[in-house]
Amino acid sequence: MITANKVFDTIEKKRKSNPFSNMDIAKLSLKYGVHQFDDESSPVDAICSLIETAKLTSEDVAFDLGSGFGHFALTLSALSPARVFGIEIIQERVDLACAAARELELENVQFICDNVLEQDISSGTFFFCFNSFFEKTRCKIFSVLEELASKKKFSIAVTTDMLHVGTLPSWLCFVADIKSSSRLGYKIKLFKSVG
Numbered sequence: 001m002i003t004a005n006k007v008f009d010t011i012e013k014k015r016k017s018n019p020f021s022n023m024d025i026a027k028l029s030l031k032y033g034v035h036q037f038d039d040e041s042s043p044v045d046a047i048c049s050l051i052e053t054a055k056l057t058s059e060d061v062a063f064d065l066g067s068g069f070g071h072f073a074l075t076l077s078a079l080s081p082a083r084v085f086g087i088e089i090i091q092e093r094v095d096l097a098c099a100a101a102r103e104l105e106l107e108n109v110q111f112i113c114d115n116v117l118e119q120d121i122s123s124g125t126f127f128f129c130f131n132s133f134f135e136k137t138r139c140k141i142f143s144v145l146e147e148l149a150s151k152k153k154f155s156i157a158v159t160t161d162m163l164h165v166g167t168l169p170s171w172l173c174f175v176a177d178i179k180s181s182s183r184l185g186y187k188i189k190l191f192k193s194v195g
């Protein structure tokens with residue numbers, strides 16, 4: 001059984017030995033355009049608590065929107081039978097996440113290097129956005145998800161900075177607060193869509 005800590009250790013070892021995985025913001029912006037390139041991963045205890053609460057099955061298709069180095073997507077693929085996709089704009093982060101998936105022999109996860117706005121995410125039954133986007137991208141991806149909510153049911157876990165304070169979109173229904181002992185400046189909340 002692969003634990004969440006094993007996934008995190010595998011990623012962090014690769015990050016330390018790969019000089020390209022930690023490029024500075026200026027270089028990233030030149031190469032990929034202007035995006036929110038924060039490389040913070042969700043805390044391991046929050047990921048575990050979210051996976052336990054979401055209870056995904058082999059019927060589920062999960063998208064980590066802005067998957068970074070793959071901490072969440074790889075842990076989810078290790079701890080649940082869902083089919084997992086990570087979409088990440090930075091090729092070096094995708095390459096590292098793919099290498100970690102190979103080392104951990106995880107077969108139910110795939111990483112796609114692209115802008116999330118360019119990918120068809122309509123097969124998703126679960127979405128995760130951890131502090132991922134600048135406002136323009138956030139609005140567009142939320143429009144895509146709102147449109148999807150009118151057609152099918154899905155769950156979505158987001159950090160509170162991805163929501164406008166006090167204005168919960170009408171297509172989201174609160175399910176649970178995700179516990180974490182880490183001192184985050186925001187919380188992770190789980191919602192389900194209402195069509």
Ligand SMILES: C[S@@+](CC[C@H](N)C(=O)[O-])C[C@H]1O[C@@H](n2cnc3c(N)ncnc32)[C@H](O)[C@@H]1O
Pocket residue numbers: 035036037038039040041042064065066067068069070071072073087088089090093114115116117129130131132133134137
């Ligand atoms: C804070 S990290 C999230 C890490 C990951 N979700 C986790 O919890 O382990 C946010 C990631 O979103 C990526 N990102 C930002 N804008 C994006 C976009 N438009 N399309 C795809 N990825 C994007 C960034 O490059 C960054 O790696």
